[in-house]
Amino acid sequence: MRKQQLERFSYDDPTSVLMQVPGVYMRGEDGVGLRPNIGIRGGNPDRSKKLTLMEDGVLFGPAPYSAPAAYYFPLMARMTQVRVVKGPSAIAYGPQTVGGAIDLLTRQIPLKTSAMVDLALGEYGYGKAHAFVGTTMGQWGFLVEGVRLQNTGFANLPSGADTGSTRNDWMVKASYVVDPNAATKHRFLMKLSYGDETSNETYLGQSDADFRVDPYRRYAASQLDQMKNHRTGVVLTHTMEGPETAYTLKTTLYRFDYTRTWNKLNRLGRASASDVLASPNDPANAGYFAVLRGDIDSSGTGADTLYVGPNKRWFVSQGIQSVLTTEAKTGPIAHAIEAGARLHYDDIHRVHTEQGYLMQSGVLVPAGEAELTTTRNFAQTHALALHVSDAMTYRGLTVTPGLRAEFIASRAEDYLSNVSQNGFTGAFLPGVGAYYALTKELGVLGGAYRGFSPPPPGSSREVRPEYSVNYEAGARYTRGRARAEVVGFFNDYQNLTNICTQSGGCVDANLDRQFDAGTARVYGLETSAGVELPAGPVKVPATTAYTLTYGEFQSDFTSQDPIYGTVRAGDKIPYIPRHQFNLALGIEHRLAGVNTSVNYVAKMREVAGSAPIDETIATDEQVWMDVGGYFQPLKWLKIYANVRNLTGAENIVGRRPYGARVNAPRWVQVGVKATF
Numbered sequence: 001m002r003k004q005q006l007e008r009f010s011y012d013d014p015t016s017v018l019m020q021v022p023g024v025y026m027r028g029e030d031g032v033g034l035r036p037n038i039g040i041r042g043g044n045p046d047r048s049k050k051l052t053l054m055e056d057g058v059l060f061g062p063a064p065y066s067a068p069a070a071y072y073f074p075l076m077a078r079m080t081q082v083r084v085v086k087g088p089s090a091i092a093y094g095p096q097t098v099g100g101a102i103d104l105l106t107r108q109i110p111l112k113t114s115a116m117v118d119l120a121l122g123e124y125g126y127g128k129a130h131a132f133v134g135t136t137m138g139q140w141g142f143l144v145e146g147v148r149l150q151n152t153g154f155a156n157l158p159s160g161a162d163t164g165s166t167r168n169d170w171m172v173k174a175s176y177v178v179d180p181n182a183a184t185k186h187r188f189l190m191k192l193s194y195g196d197e198t199s200n201e202t203y204l205g206q207s208d209a210d211f212r213v214d215p216y217r218r219y220a221a222s223q224l225d226q227m228k229n230h231r232t233g234v235v236l237t238h239t240m241e242g243p244e245t246a247y248t249l250k251t252t253l254y255r256f257d258y259t260r261t262w263n264k265l266n267r268l269g270r271a272s273a274s275d276v277l278a279s280p281n282d283p284a285n286a287g288y289f290a291v292l293r294g295d296i297d298s299s300g301t302g303a304d305t306l307y308v309g310p311n312k313r314w315f316v317s318q319g320i321q322s323v324l325t326t327e328a329k330t331g332p333i334a335h336a337i338e339a340g341a342r343l344h345y346d347d348i349h350r351v352h353t354e355q356g357y358l359m360q361s362g363v364l365v366p367a368g369e370a371e372l373t374t375t376r377n378f379a380q381t382h383a384l385a386l387h388v389s390d391a392m393t394y395r396g397l398t399v400t401p402g403l404r405a406e407f408i409a410s411r412a413e414d415y416l417s418n419v420s421q422n423g424f425t426g427a428f429l430p431g432v433g434a435y436y437a438l439t440k441e442l443g444v445l446g447g448a449y450r451g452f453s454p455p456p457p458g459s460s461r462e463v464r465p466e467y468s469v470n471y472e473a474g475a476r477y478t479r480g481r482a483r484a485e486v487v488g489f490f491n492d493y494q495n496l497t498n499i500c501t502q503s504g505g506c507v508d509a510n511l512d513r514q515f516d517a518g519t520a521r522v523y524g525l526e527t528s529a530g531v532e533l534p535a536g537p538v539k540v541p542a543t544t545a546y547t548l549t550y551g552e553f554q555s556d557f558t559s560q561d562p563i564y565g566t567v568r569a570g571d572k573i574p575y576i577p578r579h580q581f582n583l584a585l586g587i588e589h590r591l592a593g594v595n596t597s598v599n600y601v602a603k604m605r606e607v608a609g610s611a612p613i614d615e616t617i618a619t620d621e622q623v624w625m626d627v628g629g630y631f632q633p634l635k636w637l638k639i640y641a642n643v644r645n646l647t648g649a650e651n652i653v654g655r656r657p658y659g660a661r662v663n664a665p666r667w668v669q670v671g672v673k674a675t676f
Helices: 003-007 014-018 087-092 208-213 273-278 283-293
Strands: 024-027 037-040 052-055 079-085 101-106 114-122 126-137 140-151 165-177 185-199 226-241 247-268 306-309 312-330 333-360 363-366 372-394 397-414 419-437 442-453 466-479 482-493 497-499 514-516 520-535 538-553 579-588 592-601 622-634 637-644 652-654 667-675
Touching: 003 079, 014 024, 014 037, 014 079, 024 538, 079 087, 087 372, 087 397, 087 419, 087 442, 087 466, 126 667, 247 273, 247 283, 273 283, 397 442
Parallel strands: 052 101
Antiparallel strands: 024 037, 079 101, 114 126, 114 667, 126 140, 140 165, 165 185, 185 226, 226 247, 247 306, 247 312, 306 333, 312 333, 333 363, 333 372, 372 397, 397 419, 419 442, 442 466, 466 482, 482 520, 497 514, 520 538, 538 579, 579 592, 592 622, 622 637, 637 667
């Protein structure tokens, strides 16, 4: 997805951007994409932990090996392209290779002096300030870019307090070319980044009955919930290009530090919040439910005490990686060779505490109990990853065999139980892809590769990684500005796994533990098409994407992971919509234009099962429309407006971990952009 496509709607929410890509699924949570839940080809979308996530080719997750849940996601406003990698090509990226990879590409340093200012306002206290300036002067270049997003929130607490968020994201780039005229060119690039967030977000949803009355209500028990985080990053890159681009060697050194404190409701004294919200009319739950809503005061017995905790976590992710690309010929066969290596280290330090509060007249007040430490542990991972591929082309046939190897040494220490454990995992992941051009415009493709997802740190040898054999086959048509593609895929899991998270509803004792689901199969069909029709001074861009997916467990098992529970062979895998569809259509002129996007997502199961979907344990069927328009009176000046969710759809988009969650409401945003 290139810059022009991203700018048509100026989405802040990465899930809205990725809806335009077939085979990519989302599970809603906060409505604005602060911590998106993304899956590819049936992978569990919870915290996007089954994907390899990158910015400019570098892993950006807080701890991609030790704690793959992506509690950080870059702001889309800084991105100029988005790459989604699926199929055999995924073995070039890791550690997660089953679903694929997403690579967000930032703005390059401009060759001449350029600047931009983008300011926007909207409903619910929405504000955006985005600017950059950059230039290249001889051998030197620089770029400074900053984004601030804020809103006061669309959810309503009884007190009327702010439920919104504020995010700041800064990036500085500087480059130096040693000798532009040398046969072998050397370029150095430094990228510095800083980001922070304050969001009054919660894990607490609603009961179904309350949702249908007012989907944007928030219960009083979530009034103290707030996430604070900040992140710093340093990336140093050296690129060497051989004579006449005979080879390119790119070496990158990186380090990211991320800290987060999410003060939020963790639990009730003697009841499960998820059970209470699922059955609020049960006599055993009625009192707890009333306390969550703030309708009655806590009893003071401890049973309905509300435990709130900051859940502090510190992360480090650092490493060095090199990728060599070159071309060669052996007789009539052309070779495009890529080889890469990455030495990576990451760690996570958790200190989870909680304190009791009582509900009194709709306000949470300290219960007077001592603060309780529920989790204090440390996990680290050292990983060496290697990959090589050779795209061999003979006439219209290109065959690309490849191999990835992961060697992962880890350690986990639990300071509360004084237990530590080391772990080691080695994996060899072969793959092959092929493309045959039937004509200049039409070709067929196919491939197979071994998918892999590593176990968490300190896992014993009995804990198996997630392995699968993934297949795809299809056809692709390209002619001028028209393209179409249809691809069938089949993922055959030898051991489907999930790593427990709070966002998935896991208790503290099981956080970051792996739970196995045995054999499983996910298969489906992806179709996409796009065209840009010229009509004199007007152009008509149109794109469509459709995904059909089936996912079934092949084993019987019972799991402590609430995402699984008790499963029988033949049960459907949760969080996989049977149908997903996007249609984008626009009319654009130099002076003005309008674009529309229509989206459909079928119901998703929240728990495994084979019976018809029960609406009380599933998401809603979702249909919504976005519209974006612009007026450009001057070449350098653009006035634009966007309407998110034009029809005002109100859907249950998720139920994890506690109760029904809603999408963002109809949301009007107006802005002005000046480019120099």
